[in-house]
Amino acid sequence: MIKKILFASVFFILAVQLLYSGTDNETLKEQSPVIQKIISNEDDNSTRKKLVGIIDYIDTTYGGIYENLSNGGKITIYFGPAHGKDHTEEWRGITTNRIGVTGLPEEYYSIKYSRKLYNLLKANPFIEIAAKPEYRQVLEGKSESYHYMKFKDVMREARDANAFMVIEMHMNNVSIFSKADGLINMPGIHLARDKNGARMLINITSRNSGFLTLYNKYDASDFSRQYAVNIRQSLVKKGYIANGWDYGAVADDRFTYYLNFPISIIYECGFISDTEEERKLQDPEYMDGMVQTHYEMLLKTFNDMFGIDISGDEIEISRKDFSDNIELLKLARVAVFYIQMADTAQANIAIREMKKRFYFGNHKGVIDYYCSIISRINKSESLYAKGRKYHNRKKYKKARKYFVYARNNLRNNELFSAYKRKYNSAIYGNRRQKRESDTAYKKISRRRNSEQVQREEASVIVDKSPVTKPVILIIRKNQTIEQSVIDALAPDAENLDNICRSLKNHHVYHKKKVKKYSKKRKRYIYRYVRKKRKYEFNEGIYIVNLDKKKRVVKAKRVSSVYLNQKKYQNQQYLKNSYFADTEKQKTY
Numbered sequence: 327m328i329k330k331i332l333f334a335s336v337f338f339i340l341a342v343q344l345l346y347s348g349t350d351n352e353t354l355k356e357q358s359p360v361i362q363k364i365i366s367n368e369d370d371n372s373t374r375k376k377l378v379g380i381i382d383y384i385d386t387t388y389g390g391i392y393e394n395l396s397n398g399g400k401i402t403i404y405f406g407p408a409h410g411k412d413h414t415e416e417w418r419g420i421t422t423n424r425i426g427v428t429g430l431p432e433e434y435y436s437i438k439y440s441r442k443l444y445n446l447l448k449a450n451p452f453i454e455i456a457a458k459p460e461y462r463q464v465l466e467g468k469s470e471s472y473h474y475m476k477f478k479d480v481m482r483e484a485r486d487a488n489a490f491m492v493i494e495m496h497m498n499n500v501s502i503f504s505k506a507d508g509l510i511n512m513p514g515i516h517l518a519r520d521k522n523g524a525r526m527l528i529n530i531t532s533r534n535s536g537f538l539t540l541y542n543k544y545d546a547s548d549f550s551r552q553y554a555v556n557i558r559q560s561l562v563k564k565g566y567i568a569n570g571w572d573y574g575a576v577a578d579d580r581f582t583y584y585l586n587f588p589i590s591i592i593y594e595c596g597f598i599s600d601t602e603e604e605r606k607l608q609d610p611e612y613m614d615g616m617v618q619t620h621y622e623m624l625l626k627t628f629n630d631m632f633g634i635d636i637s638g639d640e641i642e643i644s645r646k647d648f649s650d651n652i653e654l655l656k657l658a659r660v661a662v663f664y665i666q667m668a669d670t671a672q673a674n675i676a677i678r679e680m681k682k683r684f685y686f687g688n689h690k691g692v693i694d695y696y697c698s699i700i701s702r703i704n705k706s707e708s709l710y711a712k713g714r715k716y717h718n719r720k721k722y723k724k725a726r727k728y729f730v731y732a733r734n735n736l737r738n739n740e741l742f743s744a745y746k747r748k749y750n751s752a753i754y755g756n757r758r759q760k761r762e763s764d765t766a767y768k769k770i771s772r773r774r775n776s777e778q779v780q781r782e783e784a785s786v787i788v789d790k791s792p793v794t795k796p797v798i799l800i801i802r803k804n805q806t807i808e809q810s811v812i813d814a815l816a817p818d819a820e821n822l823d824n825i826c827r828s829l830k831n832h833h834v835y836h837k838k839k840v841k842k843y844s845k846k847r848k849r850y851i852y853r854y855v856r857k858k859r860k861y862e863f864n865e866g867i868y869i870v871n872l873d874k875k876k877r878v879v880k881a882k883r884v885s886s887v888y889l890n891q892k893k894y895q896n897q898q899y900l901k902n903s904y905f906a907d908t909e910k911q912k913t914y
Contacts, residue, residue, distance in 0.1 A: 729753045
């Protein structure tokens with residue numbers, strides 16, 4: 327009787343375990359011992375299911391690409407929209423200063439280029455395009471309007487569509503400032519406003535131009551990088567100019583779908599803030615050549631990486647061993663998954679296995695990147711642990727210092743959000759929620775008041791400044807010092823001569839290392855001597871200090887300066903020069 331009871335109990339327990347694990351066991355049978363171990367280590371059923379979902383997606387979409395195509399399936403590419411209209415029905419290209427020299431928003435160009443690429447992809451019998459329905463209407467030429475879509479929503483919809491990769495078509499713009507008079511951000515000294523509406527002068531000295539392709543830095547399969555490199559090589563060969571940032575193929579980890587979607591690309595076709603380049607980007611022949619290259623190099627990358635030729639009417643497959651890339655991709659996605667949960671132990675296991683198994687192959691670069699991530703996390707966790715020890719000993723001030731160290735050690739990246747929340751909770755406790763609420767309120771208030779601030783600036787009465795208040799001196803291209811001083815201070819003839827003479831004779835001192843033979847020590851010794859050097863005033867923005875006798879005592883070149891009438895004097899922009907006879911009303 328007892329044996330029957332024991333047998334029934336064991337059978338019941340096994341049945342429950344089988345029912346409980348179900349799909350997990352099916353996945354475990356097909357995985358390497360390392361992946362099986364990682365899944366087995368996960369005690370939480372909900373977390374395990376999510377983990378299994380990530381691994382199954384990689385197996386089905388990337389590991390099963392040959393079987394899928396052989397059985398009549400297609401490669402799904404998710405086409406994400408570039409920016410779009412916001413809730414006010416205004417293009418975000420306009421509201422966020424993504425505009426060209428001619429005033430056209432980024433979306434104007436994105437639509438033209440995207441439609442061309444869409445038509446090429448759609449015509450391929452082995453490629454399926456997935457897109458937001460509203461955006462698909464635009465791609466097909468049936469609509470001219472679409473709305474903004476968050477990156478996390480792009481990622482979610484791409485996953486739902488079982489997409490192989492995500493692509494987006496963008497244009498570049500160097501401007502993070504709004505020109506006070508409107509449109510362009512080109513080399514030179516410009517009056518601008520920052521995102522809060524505050525006025526400033528900025529000196530743009532470089533010309534930004536050329537295409538670049540942003541590829542997923544988290545993509546351990548190497549497909550994203552290889553595709554970006556292929557695009558660069560082909561476009562350069564055709565005579566297109568690559569941007570100087572990593573010569574046109576840029577590893578990027580800023581966006582959330584880069585974090586949460588394995589293979590993803592953003593095309594940046596050129597800088598619409600550059601007059602010459604915007605003109606090129608409007609040229610149909612230039613446009614066709616770039617988009618055709620995007621398409622051809624995608625097909626080439628499939629052939630390079632998988633041995634799949636989908637350039638013709640019939641598919642040709644010469645299988646390549648992609649198993650290491652698939653396994654590495656799984657471990658990388660597992661590491662990201664656990665880092666997002668702030669599970670340091672499991673993330674360490676995944677990245678340690680990446681390094682152990684693949685470091686001496688062709689994947690050193692991506693593994694070094696993941697090692698740098700986990701090293702940063704481990705350091706923060708060590709600092710946090712020290713903080714907890716001090717906290718338990720009721721040394722709260724010292725504990726908080728280590729919590730702050732732990733948080734500040736991490737980059738401002740979505741990847742580290744869970745850790746930052748953990749550290750902020752330790753730093754602020756119940757005050758954190760109030761602090762975030764206050765910050766949000768301030769941002770809203772600042773946005774609401776920015777236009778009011780701009781209107782009020784135009785009618786502020788500015789007092790005459792003391793002579794020693796720092797002067798904003800602007801020297802424009804081909805402009806003399808005399809004219810620059812007149813613009814900045816509007817002095818009388820006598821003071822103009824004195825100030826200009828002082829500027830031209832202004833010297834600065836610097837230390838120079840010199841070698842001299844010492845008879846006493848019988849060897850050469852080095853020492854620093856103070857050297858005098860004439861200060862050169864070239865094109866640019868300078869902060870100049872005068873003494874009470876109106877002589878230059880200090881001059882410093884700056885790339886930008888806020889137009890703060892309490893801090894600086896300038897007759898052209900602030901109407902508050904020491905030499906002004908009376909109080910004057912601003913006209914800007």
